[in-house]
Structures are given as structure tokens and as C-alpha cells.
Amino acid sequence: xxxxxxxxxxxxxxxxxxxxxxxxxxxxxxxxxxxxxxxxxxxxxxxxxxxxxxxxxxxxxxxxxxxxxxxxxxxxxxxxxxxxxxxxxxxxxxxxxxxxxxxxxxxxxxxxxxxxxxxxxxxxxxxxxxxxxxxxxxxxxxxxxxxxxxxxxxxxxxxxxxxxxxxxxxxxxxxxxxxxxxxxxxxxxxxxxxxxxxxxxxxxxxxxxxxxxxxxxxxxxxxxxxxxxxxxxxxxxxxxxxxxxxxxxxxxxxxxxxxxxxxxxxxxxxxx
Amino acid sequence: xxxxxxxxxxxxxxxxxxxxxxxxxxxxxxxxxxxxxxxxxxxxxxxxxxxxxxxxxxxxxxxxxxxxxxxxxxxxxxxxxxxxxxxxxxxxxxxxxxxxxxxxxxxxxxxxxxxxxxxxxxxxxxxxxxxxxxxxxxxxxxxxxxxxxxxxxxxxxxxxxxxxxxxxxxxxxxxxxxxxxxxxxxxxxxxxxxxxxxxxxxxxxxxxxxxxxxxxxxxxxxxxxxxxxxxxxxxxxxxxxxxxxxxxxxx
Numbered sequence: 001x002x003x004x005x006x007x008x009x010x011x012x013x014x015x016x017x018x019x020x021x022x023x024x025x026x027x028x029x030x031x032x033x034x035x036x037x038x039x040x041x042x043x044x045x046x047x048x049x050x051x052x053x054x055x056x057x058x059x060x061x062x063x064x065x066x067x068x069x070x071x072x073x074x075x076x077x078x079x080x081x082x083x084x085x086x087x088x089x090x091x092x093x094x095x096x097x098x099x100x101x102x103x104x105x106x107x108x109x110x111x112x113x114x115x116x117x118x119x120x121x122x123x124x125x126x127x128x129x130x131x132x133x134x135x136x137x138x139x140x141x142x143x144x145x146x147x148x149x150x151x152x153x154x155x156x157x158x159x160x161x162x163x164x165x166x167x168x169x170x171x172x173x174x175x176x177x178x179x180x181x182x183x184x185x186x187x188x189x190x191x192x193x194x195x196x197x198x199x200x201x202x203x204x205x206x207x208x209x210x211x212x213x214x215x216x217x218x219x220x221x222x223x224x225x226x227x228x229x230x231x232x233x234x235x236x237x238x239x240x241x242x243x244x245x246x247x248x249x250x251x252x253x254x255x256x257x258x259x260x261x262x263x264x265x266x267x268x269x270x271x272x
Numbered sequence: 273x274x275x276x277x278x279x280x281x282x283x284x285x286x287x288x289x290x291x292x293x294x295x296x297x298x299x300x301x302x303x304x305x306x307x308x309x310x311x312x313x314x315x316x317x318x319x320x321x322x323x324x325x326x327x328x329x330x331x332x333x334x335x336x337x338x339x340x341x342x343x344x345x346x347x348x349x350x351x352x353x354x355x356x357x358x359x360x361x362x363x364x365x366x367x368x369x370x371x372x373x374x375x376x377x378x379x380x381x382x383x384x385x386x387x388x389x390x391x392x393x394x395x396x397x398x399x400x401x402x403x404x405x406x407x408x409x410x411x412x413x414x415x416x417x418x419x420x421x422x423x424x425x426x427x428x429x430x431x432x433x434x435x436x437x438x439x440x441x442x443x444x445x446x447x448x449x450x451x452x453x454x455x456x457x458x459x460x461x462x463x464x465x466x467x468x469x470x471x472x473x474x475x476x477x478x479x480x481x482x483x484x485x486x487x488x489x490x491x492x493x494x495x496x497x498x499x500x501x502x503x504x505x506x507x508x509x510x511x512x513x514x515x516x517x518x519x520x521x522x523x
Contacts (some may be wrong), residue, residue: 032361147380154374157361160351161420164321164425166344166375208362212407217362 005235012123012190012233012243019187019199020229022142022222024207027200029145029176030206032156037074039197041090043180045071045097045195049185050118051104055102060118061133061189068181073098076174115157120192122238130189131138139184145179152176155213190229192244199225202251209258224254273298273335274431274462275320280329282315289315290326293480297431303465305479306470311484313466315331317435320464321349330432334430340368345376348424352436361409365419368408369394372423387426394422398452414445418452429463450475 049067053060078089207220232247275297282290289312331338370391395401398418
């Protein structure tokens with residue numbers, strides 16, 4: 001196929017397939033803990049990180065990762081302050097991220113067309129350096145998530161029981177928020193800052209309609225994420241559209257098909 | 273001694289919740305703790321589980337102060353509202369029960385054959401092995417509660433602690449729960465049951481404690497007359513003329 005003759009396409013595929021695994025894995029735990037807004041908050045923090053990176057001339061993905069890391073730790077800190085209104089911490093960091101980004105973008109006089117590519121993703125602007133940074137952060141991230149899978153699962157349905165069964169819940173919570181932040185930083189180059197949370201949540205929404213077990217949900221979510229990334233990148237190449245848009249629309253289409261063909265879980269037991 | 277609580281005081285702000293509580297649970301005991309809303313029952317459970325620290329007094333588990341206690345797998349805990357799986361929670365009964373062994377297995381280690389065998393044993397013990405591969409959200413509230421009891425039993429605990437197991441359970445499921453706990457009692461499982469329903473506890477517990485900031489009644493050795501729990505519940509504890517402190521539940 002001719003698309004494999006283009007280096008930029010190979011870079012996009014390499015990075016895309018990596019985030020197609022990581023995002024649904026992390027997204028599953030975010031969904032089960034009803035924290036999907038955290039992905040949006042941290043992606044907006046990444047926005048300011050990218051703006052800072054471009055402004056200062058440093059690697060934007062690394063700058064975004066550093067900002068997201070800081071944002072994730074602040075969310076955890078604020079969660080302690082507003083224990084009974086934990087979502088406040090997410091809203092505060094989201095606002096701060098957008099506000100800082102607005103200032104930095106203005107200081108950089110709009111930061112040029114390169115900045116736009118971070119909003120919705122870009123095939124041609126993904127550099128070799130981007131792919132290396134994505135792999136260097138993404139692969140350890142994936143391995144760490146898989147190593148902690150039983151602890152993360154335990155915490156999703158009962159934090160108190162997890163704590164009294166001897167699990168270091170606070171450490172795992174903070175570690176997981178950091179994992180989420182780094183996942184967003186890694187994935188934003190492919191799908192864009194504004195759509196990164198969709199790649200985390202939509203494959204999980206599809207999988208929850210089809211699978212009966214946790215293991216099955218995880219596998220179906222990853223398979224859905226990978227297929228959507230592949231389909232989205234191909235469509236992006238042939239139709240000259242931003243990859244973030246095509247990947248997420250592929251996921252939306254998959255979700256609609258699943259809801260129409262196999263409306264099993266949400267609808268069948270809605271009253272249960 | 274499995275649980276040893278000595279002269280514990282706990283205050284929320286300026287509101288005293290527990291005022292000089294002493295409670296002892298030994299091997300084979302089935303201790304029922306009851307009391308009106310706000311009596312400090314859940315606070316007592318949280319203190320035992322190390323989720324809160326008393327302002328004075330001590331809580332020891334297996335002879336170790338709770339703040340230093342690390343062998344949580346010796347304790348099975350079923351939290352209040354243990355049936356909150358929503359209608360799309362993606363996990364099978366077996367996966368939920370197996371997850372109870374996560375703390376015991378330890379970080380960076382995957383579940384092995386022994387973990388799976390213990391989870392199956394626990395499922396069999398609460399009579400839901402046939403639902404092993406069923407999504408947990410497909411079960412009724414009563415069955416989900418059994419799943420959580422199996423999850424607590426999967427670590428083969430030395431004591432089972434249940435916080436308000438009867439809340440929101442209908443009559444038929446309550447009868448099943450009572451039968452199940454009676455079976456566990458007859459098998460020698462040590463239990464601490466906390467409930468606002470004294471009549472239900474009376475059918476199961478060998479030691480019964482009525483809590484209202486202080487332990488205001490119990491039927492244990494040293495207190496020959498069976499206390500009328502309903503008196504205590506109605507706030508007429510002054511009639512009971514029992515000592516309020518020190519060694520009330522001696523076993």
C-alpha cells in the first residue's frame with residue numbers, strides 16, 4: 001500500500017497504535033471510577049503545556065507531560081481539601097489550564113499553525129522525536145498500568161474495602177492520576193488535545209455494551225481503540241482530514257452500531 | 273484476643289461520639305453491636321478498621337495496635353451499602369470475589385491458582401458458585417451482598433466484620449442472610465456484626481452490645497440479667513443501672 005511508503009505515515013501509525021492501547025486501558029479505570037472529567041481537565045492543562053513548550057522552544061510533548069503531571073498532583077491535593085466535593089478540584093484545574101493557555105497563546109501571538117495541529121492532531125507534523133518521546137513515556141506507562149491492574153480494579157468499586165484489605169489506596173490514587181496525565185500528553189499528538197478524552201472513554205463505552213467480564217471489557221476496549229486509530233488514520237490520509245476528527249468519528253460510529261445492533265447492558269437492565 | 277478496644281474516646285469537632293468504650297472479641301465469638309442512629313456504631317467500625325484514630329484509648333487487632341497492624345488479610349470486612357453495583361458494571365462475580373485477595377497477594381504479583389481456589393471456596397460457602405461467570409450487576413441486591421461476603425471470606429479471615437448488613441435488604445433476603453451467617457457461626461467463624469436492628473442481632477450474636485456513645489448494655493458474663501435492648505434503644509438506659517465503663521464485654 002502506498003501509504004506505508006511515507007515516513008510521516010509510519011510515524012503516525014507507530015504512535016497511533018501505541019495510544020490506541022494505552023488510552024482505553026487507562027480510560028476503563030477512569031470510567032469505572034466516574035472520573036471521566038479528569039481527562040478533559042488534564043487535556044486542557046496540556047494545552048497550556050504545549051503553548052509554554054512552543055513559546056520557550058522546548059519539546060511541546062515533554063512540556064505538556066510536565067504540565068499535566070503538575071496538574072494531576074494539584075487535583076489530588078485539592079481533592080483532599082474538598083473531600084466531599086471532589087469534582088471541584090477537577091473544575092478548578094480545568095479553568096486554570098485554559099486561562100494559562102489563553103495567556104501563553106496571546107504572548108506567543110497565536111503560536112502559528114503548529115499549535116493548531118496539537119488541538120486536533122496532525123499526520124504530517126508528527127516528528128521522529130515526538131514518536132520517541134511517546135514511546136519512552138507510553139510503554140513504561142502501559143506496563144505499569146498492567147502491573148497494577150488488580151489494585152486499580154479493587155479500588156474502582158470500593159475504596160474503603162480496598163484500604164482495609166491493606167492496599168495503599170492514596171498512593172495508588174495519586175499514581176493513577178499521574179498515569180492519566182501522562183497518557184493524555186502522549187496521546188495528544190495523534191488525536192489532539194481537544195479529542196484525547198474521547199479516545200479514552202468511547203472504546204470503553206463500546207466495550208461495556210459487548211463484554212460480560214472486566215477482562216473482556218478491557219480486551220474489547222483495546223481492540224476498539226486500535227481499530228478506530230487504524231481506520232481514522234487511513235481516512236485522515238486519503239481524505240486529508242485531521243486524524244483526531246476521523247479517529248473519534250470512527251469511534252462514535254462504532255458506538256452507534258453497537259447500541260443499535262447489541263443494546264445489551266444499559267438498556268436491557270435499565271430498571272434493574 | 274482478636275479485637276481489643278480499651279477506653280476509646282472519639283469526638284467529631286465538639287460532639288462526642290464514643291465516650292470510654294471497651295469491647296473485646298475473642299476467637300469464636302459472634303458479637304452484635306446495636307444502637308440508635310448516631311450512636312457511634314459506624315465510627316466504632318471505622319476505628320477498628322484503622323480508617324480513623326481515637327483521641328484517647330487504644331484499639332488492638334491480634335494484640336497489635338491498629339496503627340501498626342499490617343495483616344489486614346486476617347480480617348474480612350463487608351462495608352455498609354455493599355450492593356451498589358450499577359446496572360452496567362463490567363465484572364463477573366468471580367472477578368469481584370478474587371479481587372478481595374489483592375491486598376494479600378501484594379503489589380506487582382498476579383493472582384495464582386491458590387487465589388482462584390480460595391475465591392471458588394468462598395463462593396461455594398455463600399452458595400453462589402453457580403453464578404461464578406455471571407456479571408455481578410445481573411444479580412439481585414441480596415445476591416450481590418453474598419458476593420461481597422464471599423469477597424471478604426476469600427482471604428480466609430480470622431474474623432468477619434459486617435457494617436449494617438441488613439440495610440435495604442428485603443424480608444426474603446434477610447432470612448437467607450441470617451441462615452448464611454448462622455452457618456458461618458456454626459463453622460466457628462468469629463464475627464462482629466453491627467446493625468441498628470437488635471432483634472435480628474439477637475438471633476445470631478452470642479454477645480450483644482448496645483451502644484449509645486457509651487456501651488449501655490450487654491448480656492455478657494458479669495451482667496447476669498438479659499438487658500432489654502429496646503429499653504436502651506428508646507433512650508431509657510438509666511433504667512439499666514449498668515456500669516458504663518471498663519471491661520463491659522469480658523467474654
